[in-house]
Amino acid sequence: MALEIPTVELAPGVALPVVGFGTWQITGQSAYDATRTALDVGYRHIDTATMYGNEPEIGRALRDSGLDRSEVFITTKLLPSQAGRERQAIEASLKALGVDYADLWLIHWPPSRGRSLPTWVSFLEQRAAGRARSLGVSNYDAQLIDELIRETGETPVVNQVSWSPSEHEPKFLDEMRRRRIVVEGYSSLKNTPLTGRRLVAIAEAHGVTVPQVVLRWQLHHDIVAIPKSTHEHRMRENLSVLSFELTADEIATIDTLRH
Template structure:
């Protein structure tokens, strides 16, 4: 465990308790009865091999209880090993993985491979990573429902879908995805899209939170200085103000802690408008 803490074990253990307590204060979104999605998670895209293991261990150490992965990320085995070695009970960690559209028609084989790699009996959320080719989305969604009912995943959702595609799923199967994970940043902010998702009671989860964001913009710097935080923290806090679940990624402990602590301050209406204007 030593390499996952700082120079002083006493300080490290205090920080661990501090962030563990903070993790329990993170708001959640109810996806289904008894299934609560923490609104701050740890993203693992492009983190592979030993780095995926060590980063996930560190994330769990500092208090993350929501881990986001995918079949195509190629890191499920390392994440599963990190979870087992962390000593954190499986029931305390929300795990998301995703089916690549290339695996349409092989849903059971794909989820079973994910569960084996992760070392769990079921994931908490399984997403269609992005829409399969024309005509295949509905059959995949029907298979997702069957595998959810079989107990391989607790809830099901989609990623990179627009409102029309979601409506197609609902029309053909009668079931709405609980989550739609999409790229989201100030430059991509779309109030109409958010309203469409809220009308359908779909939770929006955002990835690539800093994409195309001018982090050196004087307006963002001023807001960050006013709150004694970093500009990335301001952007992440802005997303939470819009009820968007965030899954920032990092391989650095200090940044993980900063990302987890964005609930320690709030933005004013004027500041929210400033960030949104980007």
């Protein structure tokens, strides 16, 4: 039975689970096995991308899981080199995944100069055609996002960026919140020194691991977490960050690890 994972509403009827399963650098049979395990453990948010080269395996894992398509939130992403071929790209992703729509489709990186806006316009067309339920960007700054909003009147619902204590930027978070854009953080654990004295002390105080502390800290800042693992026990640990809370002082301490 799936865990109760809190969600954030991206659009009417589109609810994004705040803890998802990341699949970057997991390919082939490993991608299938890990995704099947993640779904069995209780994840209902799977993050992939054209660049990851694992959409067919993820689609097969979803079908074999026995879950209804509507139960699993699927994110995929457009390569910048596919700018100008948006429809072909999303159709190829949907075919590989074996689904009729993506719950969230992101521009993976800003395309070459001048291509972001036409790509975003094409994204809006694909949403209107029913191929994606919600749209966002990845690795964008506020200035680039404002161009999209100014020219189309449509705001990306998500900005997926690399995020960790060492990358913590309150100003960036404020800029996204003012625009009502949900921030998703990737590589949170990869970019964190997991043996840091202060992180270890906080983990020991709660009887949890340092990775769990980092993910819980991320959630306290309303940043969606998409940790990756091919090991079932770590998948379970990553989901269990929903079972404890950090104190305000602990959050503030982690915030300062950047400095």
